[in-house]
Amino acid sequence: MYKSEEDFLKDYDSSIYEKLSITADILLISISNEEKTDYRKNNQKKMSILLVKREEYPYKDRWCLPGGFIDPNNETLEDCANRVLKSETNLENIYLEQLYTFDSINRDPRMRIISTSYIGLIDKNKVTNIINDKAKWFDITKLEEKDNVVSIELNNGVDNIIIKVKKELVDKTTSKYKYIGLDNNEVAFDHDIVIVSGIERLRNKINYTDIVFNMMPKYFTLKELQQVYEVILCKKLLDPAFRRIIKDKVEETDKYETNIGHRPSRLYKYKYNDSSN
Amino acid sequence: MYKSEEDFLKDYDSSIYEKLSITADILLISISNEEKTDYRKNNQKKMSILLVKREEYPYKDRWCLPGGFIDPNNETLEDCANRVLKSETNLENIYLEQLYTFDSINRDPRMRIISTSYIGLIDKNKVTNIINDKAKWFDITKLEEKDNVVSIELNNGVDNIIIKVKKELVDKTTSKYKYIGLDNNEVAFDHDIVIVSGIERLRNKINYTDIVFNMMPKYFTLKELQQVYEVILCKKLLDPAFRRIIKDKVEETDKYETNIGHRPSRLYKYKYNDSSN
């Protein structure tokens, strides 16, 4: 079974092996504001992800993550992800982080395709135009885990998608899970698994990094920031505790909210921002 | 620049594109015991990694991580990593965790090769025979970070290798670094970077998981366990604090150390062990 590099390359050249290609797929996440229902109340936040409707075989008409084949001659996987995002959103310099390389053997009937997935985070206000009219933002309207099954409900205003992924413990020492898609008829490939594991990564990383600021506008209130944490973590946080934790990461400005039915909130900005943003 | 899937696949079939292949490379880490110098003292621990001397072009005679090309017809990347480990160490069921997919364009002159790297952890006592006589365990004799340059010194009893990798901050929010190999003349490909980032992952993960028990024998003393933490984290820990943290993860046995020049230590085992191990 074990063969030398030389043997492998000879066989590979003479096409004993199936063709192999690699795609970069991006789970692009942002925060949406729900419209206000009461002049007094704050608006609610939702997490949103960008999905594209497939136009080609296989999985025609299903929704999938934006992604594309790598050009092996000229680009890295991250270049490829950036190229795809630029073509979908017309934006550059989006925060990207490699998530995982998914490689199940039968994920695509055309050829062996391995997919390196990325998480992309963005402030939705910056997305002025989605170039590709097949791409839509889906709000996450439900997100829960029960009996090791993660259920996610997605809605783009027209379509409603339900994703169910089972988590099977494969290693006790690190709580590593294998993800298994259940009843998935609406999302292409294994992208249901990419979505679930990507959201889990974000929920985890928000606790020990400043990653959340990649989804925030330049100026924001502490309450808004807290709401973003709350919607990502799916739990309420106590105001004073949140403020204590966050206060080293943000900087006061002299700006305030206006036109709201309660005491206006001071605007803050991320302390370690670049000149841009 | 952006092209449809259909166009890409047509071009790819008719070989406009360079060939592409994927390897799985494994950073196999274990703990070594140094010989005793004093009948009273405990023996010291070292971290060790397995390297293989290359016999073929490119990078002939340099050391590299065990790894191999994926067979696109029949195996996943993790299957491939397991196959390679079996062929090097004759062991199965080694703890494996995907580290990162490295894909710089010029890492191999033969063709475009993308490498998905894995961390493997193992109790060295279980490795009775290394099958491949080109593979050797290297102890990490120095490991330090100064001015964002990580220096690692490796020694296999005969050869001494020095790795230097510079960390360049690319994202402030998550402290994400780009790793750049410096003066690397002894390690093949970009494996210096894989080694450094893998060790950093382990050092990180040891703090919030039980990952360390994959490197421990079935029975061990708390002091041994503490030494393993200390050598991985490169810092001394206080005994009472360590015991408090670890006590929920281990189970007392009635066994004790014997033949040592001080009070014998009780042997413990990992609480959540499988029947095997």
Add this chain to the structure above:
DNA sequence: TCAAAAGTGTTATCCCTACACCCATGC
């Protein structure tokens, strides 16, 4: 008896949780 390490107890400190309270705004 001694050196080395095993193993335990105690205190002072820090941090977080939870709650209470006051402030400012638009209608």
Add this chain to the structure above:
DNA sequence: GCATGGGTGTAGGGATAACACTTTTGA
């Protein structure tokens, strides 16, 4: 005035760090 949320202070409890101390062994 009132509903809503902004924003701050504080007491109580739990975890941790640092240190001191006792126990046990082989030579």
